[in-house]
Amino acid sequence: MSNRDEVVLEMLRGFVPIGDQRRRCQLSRGTKLRLTCSAVLALLLKQFVQIRQLAGWRQVTSTVSEARGxxxxxxxxxxxxxxxxxxxxxxxxxxxxxxxxxxxxxxxxxxxxxxxxxxxxxxxxxxxxxxxxxxxxxxxxxxxxxxxxxxxxxxxxxxxxxxxxxxxxxxxxxxxxxxxxxxxxxxxxxxxxxxxxxxxxxxxxxxxxxxxxxxxxxxxxxxxxxxxxxxxxxxxxxxxxxxxxxxxxxxxxxxxxxxxxxxAYELFDNQFGALRGLSYEELMNGVWAMKHTTGNFTKAQFLFDVIVKRIPDxxxxxxxxxxxxxxxxxxxxxxxxxxxxxxxxxxxxxxxxxxxxxxxxxxxxxxxxxxxxxxxxxxxxxxxxxxxxxxxxxxxxxxxxxxxxxxxxxx
Missing domain, CATH: 2.60.120.620 (q2cbj1_9rhob like domain)
Structure with a gap:
């Protein structure tokens, strides 16, 4: 295990994984249906189109590399x-x-x-x-x-x-x-x-x-x-x-x-972009965190999971x-x-x-x-x-x- 992997694991110590939080959350039948439909729609979009090519959607990593030093x-x-x-x-x-x-x-x-x-x-x-x-x-x-x-x-x-x-x-x-x-x-x-x-x-x-x-x-x-x-x-x-x-x-x-x-802010502004490259389970977690929770830190935890994959160093x-x-x-x-x-x-x-x-x-x-x-x-x-x-x-x-x-x- 690399030092970076050890650091990420230590940063997550004490936090319940997003998937477990979602499954423990008491949602109404209607909310569960909307959540599932949203995740399925995101999955279909991911399969049939490149999100960055759609009007108004942009490559979310466009300026991220500049934010160093x-x-x-x-x-x-x-x-x-x-x-x-x-x-x-x-x-x-x-x-x-x-x-x-x-x-x-x-x-x-x-x-x-x-x-x-x-x-x-x-x-x-x-x-x-x-x-x-x-x-x-x-x-x-x-x-x-x-x-x-x-x-x-x-x-x-x-x-x-x-x-x-x-x-x-x-x-x-x-x-x-x-x-x-x-x-x-x-x-x-x-x-x-x-x-x-x-x-x-x-x-x-x-x-x-x-x-x-x-x-x-x-x-x-x-x-x-x-x-x-x-x-x-x-x-x-x-x-x-x-x-x-x-x-x-x-x-x-x-x-x-x-x-x-x-x-984090680019993904927050372009939430479909945040969902690119995710599995169905991860899509469910993402739609739930971004659309069905009010806590900024729940959203931050989901975005953390996405960002550490997008920025390997x-x-x-x-x-x-x-x-x-x-x-x-x-x-x-x-x-x-x-x-x-x-x-x-x-x-x-x-x-x-x-x-x-x-x-x-x-x-x-x-x-x-x-x-x-x-x-x-x-x-x-x-x-x-x-x-x-x-x-x-x-x-x-x-x-x-x-x-x-x-x-x-x-x-």
């Missing part, structure tokens, strides 16, 4: 040697440029982390005092499907609650970010990541400009910025995060190779790093690094984290403030955009591209 070329000018504080040393910056990861490092005490975790749980139970910033129409749909969690109710809530804003404004985070991105920084999204006992893992993904469910990328740099440094994520553990309850996993240095993200020299963290610790990383998390196999431990996504003021945050797209079991819905914006966390806004909201204050 990315670099983390940091733009920071504030360093520990000159400014003290929590700014990084030049050696630490050089290490980040190699791996795309800083940390874990301490931000909060164990006691403060526990208090914030309980506070977040209480607010979720009360729908964050009756105001869900992604829109109240989404919550009832997700509740009916049994999918509602703080992962959704807590999105952007650092804009309203000073205790969470204070964490994401903490100098231990913002000083380090300034050493990497530059002095003028905004927090463009905050969210919680919760894994209750028995929760599935979060499948491997890679994102540079955060297109996600939108038709266009959310983050648009004013200059030709390498996608590995358009934005950085600070992930703060509010509870202990270990392998058993779902800690983060990374492929350090994988920001250099953006072929996974590029092909992908992950060839990768090394997987599991990052366990104590409550109150933080890790900063570029989301162009392939990353995932384990399932929570514990009986009683809930893993909770608060994450901030940061970029520079010259980047236009587009779809978020114009009304983003949220996928539900009952179709796509547009985010409410009232009350959503960015917060200045370091330096100042010299561009005026984005809505900058004041930091919430106690009282």
């Amino acid at each position: 990315f670099k983390v070329q940091t733009k920071g000018s504030s360093f520990a040697e000159t400014k003290g504080g929590f700014y990084l040393s030049r050696e630490d910056v050089a290490a980040f440029e190699q791996t795309g990861i800083v940390g874990p490092f301490d931000v909060l005490s164990t006691e403060d982390s526990a208090a914030l975790s309980h506070r977040a749980e209480d607010l979720h139970e009360n729908d964050f005092d009756g105001k869900i910033l992604i829109g109240n129409q989404i919550a009832p749909i997700m509740r009916r499907a049994g999918l509602w969690s703080i992962n959704y109710s807590g999105m952007f809530q650092a804009l309203r609650f000073p205790e969470f804003a204070a964490v994401l404004h903490h100098p231990a985070i913002t000083h380090r970010l300034a050493s990497l991105l530059g002095d003028d920084l905004i927090l463009w999204r905050s969210q919680f990541f919760e894994k209750k006992p028995g929760a599935d893992g979060t499948f491997w993904h890679q994102t540079g400009t955060f297109r996600e469910n939108s038709k266009a990328q959310k983050l648009v740099p004013a200059a030709d910025t390498d996608p590995s440094l358009v934005q950085l994520t600070a992930w703060v553990a509010l509870t202990d995060s270990a392998v058993a309850n779902g800690c983060l996993r990374f492929l350090p240095c994988s920001f250099e190779d953006g072929r996974f993200e590029r092909m 992908l992950f060839e020299h990768a090394v997987i790093e599991d990052i366990e963290m104590k409550a109150g610790q933080c890790v900063i990383f570029t989301s162009m690094n392939m990353h995932a998390s384990y399932p929570n196999i514990t009986a009683t431990e809930t893993r909770l984290a608060l994450a901030g996504r940061y970029t520079t003021n010259d980047v236009r945050v587009t779809a978020v403030h114009d009304g983003d797209i949220f996928t539900t079991p009952e179709g796509d819905h547009q985010f409410a955009k009232d009350g959503i914006g960015c917060m200045q966390v370091h330096g100042e806004d010299r561009f005026g591209h984005n809505t900058i909201l004041p930091r919430p204050r106690i009282g």
Whole structure:
């Protein structure tokens, strides 16, 4: 077995194969019939025509090979040697440029982390005092499907609650970010990541400009910025995060190779192209994942199965790093690094984290403030955009591209 095969097997550890997920899924008779008919149609098309020759369908690997050789070329000018504080040393910056990861490092005490975790749980139970910033129409749909969690109710809530804003404004985070991105920084999204006992893992993904469910990328740099440094994520553990309850996993240095993200979006946009060369069983899995599930990570897992076959040297020299963290610790990383998390196999431990996504003021945050797209079991819905914006966390806004909201204050 090659190193690449071993890496792929290790990346899949803890995840249920797509075929098993499909067979376990409770589908109505009508949905099963539509699924079978769609797979048969795709099989017939594959047998009798070359999909790439049909009008509007294109070769999905057209630009994928170009998405290599990315670099983390940091733009920071504030360093520990000159400014003290929590700014990084030049050696630490050089290490980040190699791996795309800083940390874990301490931000909060164990006691403060526990208090914030309980506070977040209480607010979720009360729908964050009756105001869900992604829109109240989404919550009832997700509740009916049994999918509602703080992962959704807590999105952007650092804009309203000073205790969470204070964490994401903490100098231990913002000083380090300034050493990497530059002095003028905004927090463009905050969210919680919760894994209750028995929760599935979060499948491997890679994102540079955060297109996600939108038709266009959310983050648009004013200059030709390498996608590995358009934005950085600070992930703060509010509870202990270990392998058993779902800690983060990374492929350090994988920001250099953006072929996974590029092909994933090309296949997502050209779903018939994604089905080329697949067996009937694989076609069934693909139609189910792409058309009959709402979770982005289920789709990502199916696309992963396709992409590793299409790009035989992908992950060839990768090394997987599991990052366990104590409550109150933080890790900063570029989301162009392939990353995932384990399932929570514990009986009683809930893993909770608060994450901030940061970029520079010259980047236009587009779809978020114009009304983003949220996928539900009952179709796509547009985010409410009232009350959503960015917060200045370091330096100042010299561009005026984005809505900058004041930091919430106690009282």
